[in-house]
Amino acid sequence: MALRACEHGARLGIRAVKVFEHDNSSMQFVMRAAGRLLTAVALGWPLAAPAMAKPNTEPRVYELWEVQPAPNNGRSQWEATKDSRRPRSYDRDWERWSYPIGNGYAGACIFGRTDSERIQITDKTLHNRGIYGKGGLTSFAEVFLDFHQDAVDNYRRSLNLNEAIASVSYEKAGTRFRREYFASYPDNVIVIRLSASKKGEMSFTVRPEIPYRERNERRGSITAKDNLLTLKGSIPLFSCNFEGQIKVLNEGGSATADTANGTIVVEKADAVTLLIATGTNYRLSPETFSKPPAEKLDRNQFPHAAVSARIQAAEEKGYAALRERHLSDYQKLFGRVSVNLNAEPTADPTHVLLEKYQAGEANTWLEELMFQYGRYLLIASSREKSLPANLQGAWSQDYYTPWSGGFWHNINVQMNYWGAMSTNLAECFEAYIAFFEAYLPLAQQHAADYVRRRNPKQLSEGGDNGWIIGTGANAYYIPGANGGHSGPGTGGLTAKLLVDYYLFTQNHEYLEKVAYPAMLSLSKFYSKALVPHGELLLVEPSASPEQTATPEQVKGMPGHMSGKNYITAGCTFDQGFVWESYADTLAMADALGDNDPFLATIREQIVRLDPILIGADGQIKEYREENKYSDIGQARHRHISHLCPLFPGTLIQAKHQDWMRAASKTLDLRGNKTTGWALAHRMNCRARLGEGEEAHDAYQQFIRERTATNLWTLHPPFQIDGSLGTMAGVAEMLLQSHDGSIKILPALPQAWHTGHFAGLVARGNFVVSAAWQEGKATQVTVVSRSGGDCRIFYSGIGDATVTDSTGKTVEVLRDGANCIHFPSVAGESYRFAIDTKANSR
Ligand code: FUC
Numbered sequence: 001m002a003l004r005a006c007e008h009g010a011r012l013g014i015r016a017v018k019v020f021e022h023d024n025s026s027m028q029f030v031m032r033a034a035g036r037l038l039t040a041v042a043l044g045w046p047l048a049a050p051a052m053a054k055p056n057t058e059p060r061v062y063e064l065w066e067v068q069p070a071p072n073n074g075r076s077q078w079e080a081t082k083d084s085r086r087p088r089s090y091d092r093d094w095e096r097w098s099y100p101i102g103n104g105y106a107g108a109c110i111f112g113r114t115d116s117e118r119i120q121i122t123d124k125t126l127h128n129r130g131i132y133g134k135g136g137l138t139s140f141a142e143v144f145l146d147f148h149q150d151a152v153d154n155y156r157r158s159l160n161l162n163e164a165i166a167s168v169s170y171e172k173a174g175t176r177f178r179r180e181y182f183a184s185y186p187d188n189v190i191v192i193r194l195s196a197s198k199k200g201e202m203s204f205t206v207r208p209e210i211p212y213r214e215r216n217e218r219r220g221s222i223t224a225k226d227n228l229l230t231l232k233g234s235i236p237l238f239s240c241n242f243e244g245q246i247k248v249l250n251e252g253g254s255a256t257a258d259t260a261n262g263t264i265v266v267e268k269a270d271a272v273t274l275l276i277a278t279g280t281n282y283r284l285s286p287e288t289f290s291k292p293p294a295e296k297l298d299r300n301q302f303p304h305a306a307v308s309a310r311i312q313a314a315e316e317k318g319y320a321a322l323r324e325r326h327l328s329d330y331q332k333l334f335g336r337v338s339v340n341l342n343a344e345p346t347a348d349p350t351h352v353l354l355e356k357y358q359a360g361e362a363n364t365w366l367e368e369l370m371f372q373y374g375r376y377l378l379i380a381s382s383r384e385k386s387l388p389a390n391l392q393g394a395w396s397q398d399y400y401t402p403w404s405g406g407f408w409h410n411i412n413v414q415m416n417y418w419g420a421m422s423t424n425l426a427e428c429f430e431a432y433i434a435f436f437e438a439y440l441p442l443a444q445q446h447a448a449d450y451v452r453r454r455n456p457k458q459l460s461e462g463g464d465n466g467w468i469i470g471t472g473a474n475a476y477y478i479p480g481a482n483g484g485h486s487g488p489g490t491g492g493l494t495a496k497l498l499v500d501y502y503l504f505t506q507n508h509e510y511l512e513k514v515a516y517p518a519m520l521s522l523s524k525f526y527s528k529a530l531v532p533h534g535e536l537l538l539v540e541p542s543a544s545p546e547q548t549a550t551p552e553q554v555k556g557m558p559g560h561m562s563g564k565n566y567i568t569a570g571c572t573f574d575q576g577f578v579w580e581s582y583a584d585t586l587a588m589a590d591a592l593g594d595n596d597p598f599l600a601t602i603r604e605q606i607v608r609l610d611p612i613l614i615g616a617d618g619q620i621k622e623y624r625e626e627n628k629y630s631d632i633g634q635a636r637h638r639h640i641s642h643l644c645p646l647f648p649g650t651l652i653q654a655k656h657q658d659w660m661r662a663a664s665k666t667l668d669l670r671g672n673k674t675t676g677w678a679l680a681h682r683m684n685c686r687a688r689l690g691e692g693e694e695a696h697d698a699y700q701q702f703i704r705e706r707t708a709t710n711l712w713t714l715h716p717p718f719q720i721d722g723s724l725g726t727m728a729g730v731a732e733m734l735l736q737s738h739d740g741s742i743k744i745l746p747a748l749p750q751a752w753h754t755g756h757f758a759g760l761v762a763r764g765n766f767v768v769s770a771a772w773q774e775g776k777a778t779q780v781t782v783v784s785r786s787g788g789d790c791r792i793f794y795s796g797i798g799d800a801t802v803t804d805s806t807g808k809t810v811e812v813l814r815d816g817a818n819c820i821h822f823p824s825v826a827g828e829s830y831r832f833a834i835d836t837k838a839n840s841r
């Protein structure tokens with residue numbers, strides 16, 4: 001064990017220095033992180049359930065629903081946002097009441113109105129200048145359906161998460177009207193079906209708008225011809241050409257183009273199918289990031305042919321086939337996971353359910369619904385070949401989307417994917433992998449620029465200086481680590497996902513071609529960003545994301561203020577991610593049997609990082625020169641970047657109980673009075689600590705204070721990260737696999753004392769299901785998708801009988817009373833019957 005004490009640089013005023021413990025066994029731990037790992041650590045939920053009840057695993061119906069349409073008083077507020085006077089104001093009706101559908105490429109928000117239906121459409125590639133001038137998501141179109149049906153009866157609108165279909169139904173003068181809306185990924189179209197109980201009752205006008213044209217940054221026109229509406233235009237900034245088409249397919253009656261108004265008038269139809277497709281000339285390619293604004297896209301390319309082809313193909317398939325293809329695509333993903341968090345569905349419309357919850361009524365149904373809503377939102381906003389889910393997922397009604405609708409890399413975009421792998425949606429992360437591969441060449445230049453500026457002696461001229469991405473990226477732009485409010489740990493925070501994708505999927509080709517080269521290269525960058533301080537190596541300059549300090553707090557300290565941020569050396573965020581990246585690189589090298597000469601540098605440097613320090617209040621220090629908690633920085637700041645080594649990192653884990661206690665203390669001190677996504681991070685950290693009640697408290701507070709009636713997250717304003725981050729949090733409370741063993745129910749709160757889950761995934765590519773009663777697991781099933789050692793930890797599992805899919809008893813090894821491990825066979829499933837009586841304690 002190489003525990004080395006060394007003098008710290010007086011310059012940093014560090015009071016006690018402990019070089020991070022590093023030895024072969026800890027490295028082996030990391031190296032086997034793919035599910036073939038070391039000793040389990042006792043952690044636990046007491047075992048012993050009263051009876052072996054067979055869980056009811058019937059799929060549950062998850063719906064958001066209301067008996068009123070979404071308001072669109074936006075007539076007063078939103079109309080104002082549409083013009084140039086208030087480009088940044090919010091449309092609360094859109095944000096809080098509309099229902100989102102999406103297929104990764106495009107999103108639509110459904111209001112469900114009967115007077116004038118509003119369907120707001122976003123295409124993730126359409127950007128204007130954005131609030132920071134570097135590009136920002138902007139609304140693509142509004143589509144209004146003018147029905148002029150004001151007083152209606154028996155109205156209901158819903159968003160069914162099992163099917164990813166939004167519906168509206170109501171009666172008017174004895175006719176029942178029904179609409180269905182879905183966004184198909186396989187056919188890349190938005191489909192709306194309108195039908196009525198009586199023939200010839202369907203009359204309305206389809207009236208699209210290209211919003212914000214008066215801002216003069218967007219040109220465009222709408223044409224109506226036969227049964228097709230075309231919205232065509234450009235935003236010259238990035239030479240972006242866009243086109244949207246709306247095909248109106250009427251059954252019975254007529255559909256007539258009103259060429260003067262750019263509308264289509266439907267009269268006396270029996271039923272109507274609307275097909276909507278959007279497109280731009282955007283290309284996800286290195287050039288899009290590297291070229292100057294006007295050359296980012298080819299101004300001579302138009303999406304016309306592609307959009308027309310999609311509309312035509314969809315028309316040929318017809319509504320029934322489109323619906324079927326959508327369902328089979330969507331349900332293949334969504335249907336993989338079921339949960340029951342001790343919840344009974346209620347008969348309340350969603351806003352009532354939320355209001356009751358906010359008023360303190362205990363109701364785990366909403367907690368369960370929001371978990372599955374998170375999975376729904378991820379599928380709707382991030383698919384293979386689409387851009388990743390941005391800060392608002394795939395939805396923005398704004399001219400200037402808050403924070404430019406970007407990919408914010410100091411926590412937000414990563415949070416979007418924290419639960420992708422564990423909730424069995426690894427495919428959704430492939431959107432980010434494609435994005436990463438496209439921006440990598442520019443990220444490499446950023447790394448070289450960084451080293452040239454900060455640490456020129458380390459520059460490999462013409463060689464590999466690694467890669468780095470800073471905070472505020474979008475579809476057209478990625479920043480370097482410019483020494484602003486967030487240190488270069490942003491790269492490691494991102495890379496954790498690249499590593500996890502491998503650990504969860506065990507995709508060897510991806511490991512070899514993408515993840516390992518990425519990690520080796522990021523490690524090279526970090527090796528050049530480290531500056532010797534005595535025997536230590538510290539990232540310098542370093543900043544703990546967005547934390548703000550006062551000049552008084554840092555008087556006499558070695559760092560300096562830059563605006564409100566304190567810039568120094570070796571913040572826990574940056575040191576922690578250098579450690580994580582180094583450890584992951586070594587683990588991958590081991591898995592591949594690679595011995596790149598640079599690995600020796602990593603091995604030499606990883607022991608000199610000293611990433612975790614405990615302060616005088618028993619807290620994890622955010623800054624090395626901090627003594628008591630919040631000596632530097634805001635005591636209640638939303639970011640808890642110094643806890644990233646706990647989650648999503650793995651450095652702070654159960655074998656370091658002192659760090660675990662300090663992390664818990666830090667969360668106590670920081671408190672939960674914070675914003676949406678920040679509560680989600682706290683929830684995940686509490687789960688990692690095995691603090692089920694505290695994790696649940698954070699989740700409850702998130703729902704009570706940061707959730708809109710359409711169950712979107714309010715930072716505020718709306719951001720998707722909190723929805724996806726709490727989804728990850730629920731999974732993390734039920735199943736963990738970050739330290740080498742699969743832990744069942746590691747942070748189960750009392751409120752979920754009886755329930756079950758099926759289909760969650762553990763690292764090593766194990767699909768895990770469990771049922772429990774009164775806090776005690778009764779049954780666990782593991783399906784090994786890739787083979788390899790399976791190590792399961794659960795209090796008392798040592799006495800479980802293990803059978804395979806044929807019912808044959810499996811020989812397993814026991815590591816104490818709480819751990820079983822065995823070499824699994826790919827494709828085989830293993831059932832652990834826990835004899836609760838024998839194991840009760
Ligand atoms: C980070 C956060 C902000 C906001 C922004 C999009 O910068 O600190 O609170 O969520 O991302």
